[in-house]
Amino acid sequence: MEKRQNQPLTKERIVGMQVVDADGYFVGKVRDISLCVGEMDQALVIETTEGDEEIHRWSEVTGAGDVILLRAPPPEPHPDAAQAPDTGPVGGGARHCGSCGAAIEPGTRFCGSCGSKVG
Numbered sequence: 001m002e003k004r005q006n007q008p009l010t011k012e013r014i015v016g017m018q019v020v021d022a023d024g025y026f027v028g029k030v031r032d033i034s035l036c037v038g039e040m041d042q043a044l045v046i047e048t049t050e051g052d053e054e055i056h057r058w059s060e061v062t063g064a065g066d067v068i069l070l071r072a073p074p075p076e077p078h079p080d081a082a083q084a085p086d087t088g089p090v091g092g093g094a095r096h097c098g099s100c101g102a103a104i105e106p107g108t109r110f111c112g113s114c115g116s117k118v119g
Helices: none
Strands: 018-020 026-035 042-048 053-057 061-064 068-070
Parallel strands (some): 018 068
Antiparallel strands (some): 018 026, 026 042, 042 053, 061 068
16 A cells, blocks of 8 residues: 555544554544644544544544554653652753653653643
8 A cells, every 4th residue: 555645634534544552452433523722732532442432632643544543641650750840950951741751852832752731
């Protein structure tokens, strides 16, 4: 099959696509697409194999081709970790996401690993 790179994904193409989690398991099919008001993100409305509805932000998607591939969920924070996100050394330097602990570049508004909003 020919790969379609840099092709826009229309709603008509996405709706009905199968959704697979990061472990390769079938989650369900895309039923609709929604917008996240006040944010620069969209979300997929997925009908699961059990008939339930799940919402997954587009920032949780790692790939879209023949199927929609979801990212692995962020690891749970260690219970001993501080609640406040690490803002790095005074005067600049690397910060870390308060949700997953991934390094955050200065000026970044959302974590590139888990999609959480960073301060």
